[in-house]
Amino acid sequence: MNALNKAKEPFKFYTQVSIPELTGLKAANIQELLDLIKTVPGSVIYHHTHRFLQQHQYLSPEPPNDFAYWITGILGEEELGEALYSIDTIQYTTIRELRDEIIRTIENCIVQHPRSLHKFATPGEEFHFVKSVSFIFQTPYTASDLEEFQAVLQRVTINSIYFHMFESRLRIGRGTNDFSNWLEDSLSEKKLANKIASLDPYTHTMENLRITLIKLIEKRIVKSMEKPSEAELAFPKP
Amino acid sequence: MPKITDYEPIVGINTVEELRILAGKLQGKVIQNINSTAVGGGVAEILNRMVPLLQELGVDARWDFIKGGESFFNATKKFHNALHGKSEEITPQMFEIFMETSQRNIDEVKIYGDIMFIHDPQPIVLVKKKDSMPNSKWIWRCHIDVSTPNKQVWDFLTPFIHQYDGAVFSAPGFSQPLPIRQFLISPSIDPLSDKNKDLPQETIDKVLEKYHIPKDKPIITQISRFDYLKDPVGVIEAYRLVKKRIDCQLIIAGGTATDDPESTKVFAETKEAAGSDTDIHILPIPSGSDIEINALQRASTVIVQKSLREGFGLTVTEALWKAKPIVASSTGGIPLQVKHKYSGLLCHSVSGAAFAIKQLLNSPEYAKRLGENGREHVRQNFLLTRHLKDYMLLFLCMYHPEDVVYL
Structure with a gap:
């Protein structure tokens, strides 16, 4: 069935803005970095693995975490840097799991390349641990069907898209992104919901992600306008 | 306002x-x-x-x-x-x-x-x-x-x-x-201030005319006070290394405080380092001439900030906002603004600065992309x-x- 449904519950768009809070903690080599990664609050791990998404609206996506950037750029440990860059963040549903993977990756590298322990950042180039303090609030926008949803997606800030795609999934711990949840639960758009859930949003810029979402929805809307095929008319789905 | x-x-x-x-x-x-x-x-x-x-x-x-x-x-x-x-x-x-x-x-x-x-x-x-x-x-x-x-x-x-x-x-x-x-x-930075707002080409041309800067070769520019920590002499040394391979000109422009003896001294030393090279323009810009600074930045092919020490480096922010490719020292707040090879090139020495400037002058498409990335980075963050x-x-x-x- 191609027709579009009205939602049982409208989607309320929230948004998120954050301010960095300094922890005063810093590391000058890999061991110090590792020790602090193990003990800092989850908000610190979240900051260093997500801040680039909102802060770096480059024309191409930026390397996806500060630990990797520092280890590669400052300590010159490219192999470990690459291993950290390539952590598939989307597969983790809690900060705890993500933190454990970062720890495992660094520990493995130290075992394989113990010389990496002898590299120090010069004064002024240490890694400073910062945490994100997030403020979440409702925007005036709601959507009750796919067309409204697509229109609002064009209008809201990237902060709003960020909140529903990243923060609610990982930091608030909802498991999947809010858009997919609503599309499936309130609009019975399971296929579209799955398509969005299976994106790797970490390899998009936020504007690019917005366009990708809009295109997926547009495609579904166009499909709903198509005439049903003869087979569909002959054998309508229950 | x-x-x-x-x-x-x-x-x-x-x-x-x-x-x-x-x-x-x-x-x-x-x-x-x-x-x-x-x-x-x-x-x-x-x-x-x-x-x-x-x-x-x-x-x-x-x-x-x-x-x-x-x-x-x-x-x-x-x-x-x-x-x-x-x-x-x-x-x-x-x-x-x-x-x-x-x-x-x-x-x-x-x-x-x-x-x-x-x-x-x-x-x-x-x-x-x-x-x-x-x-x-x-x-x-x-x-x-x-x-x-x-x-x-x-x-x-x-x-x-x-x-x-x-x-x-x-x-x-x-x-x-x-x-x-x-x-x-x-x-x-305030994108609507005189220092950062868009300028018509005529305004930019007038400023170049005023300071006798021809438009026939690439312009490398550093905007900063005449201060040892901004290393203007180091900028001239880097320019000379570039000049061996690429015909270009250099602008070093900024304020001199009359009540600051150090600034007068640095200005004199910078002039001396420039010698008789007519492609080097050392410009003392009076305070309040924000539109002139804006025009010089916009007329530049590459902007340099080769500071030895820097607070945040708002001149870097200004250059990035104008979508200019930048070569800057990795010091103070500069690495927060310039991610190496994404929104500009970072350097640690005269020869490093010269190499980066040559890269940008020889690869205008790459330079353009860095500049555009820099502008978007400033739009989002600064x-x-x-x-x-x-x-x-x-x-x-x-x-x-x-x-x-x-x-």
């Missing part, structure tokens, strides 16, 4: 909408800013723009000053330099003068804010009034690079800083071990609207100790 709606075409209507929502969450709170002067200096410049915009958004922001005589400001100037890490002789008498004037201000300045936003060390002692206002929240905004502060001055200020509810620094490296919350708020957002979030943080706040 621009209105908040004037920023909508630059940052998007939706971003300004978010600012209005945040402002609404501060209803009923009075924010009292206190610093030492209404004019002159970076802090006054920021407050002159921020306070009216906060008010327009609906935040009850106000601005008052402390008073002080010449000896007080001489002492605080020394404190300022010492906190920056400069070697200064600090005498016990300076601390006495500082405390005497501070006490007078405690007695005379009217304190009424729900949030007291105190800028820099001059008014720091006002926090002694905190006990008489039990519900007030006190924030100390440190605009100074205190990454390597003079211990004597820092230790003197520390007991006052500890009484605040929060402190704000401009770069992660400036934070110090403190028992209070510390926030990171980067400075910003414009006045982001600064407004950060200030409002900072105020809200005073009422929310948690890491995830639902408003």
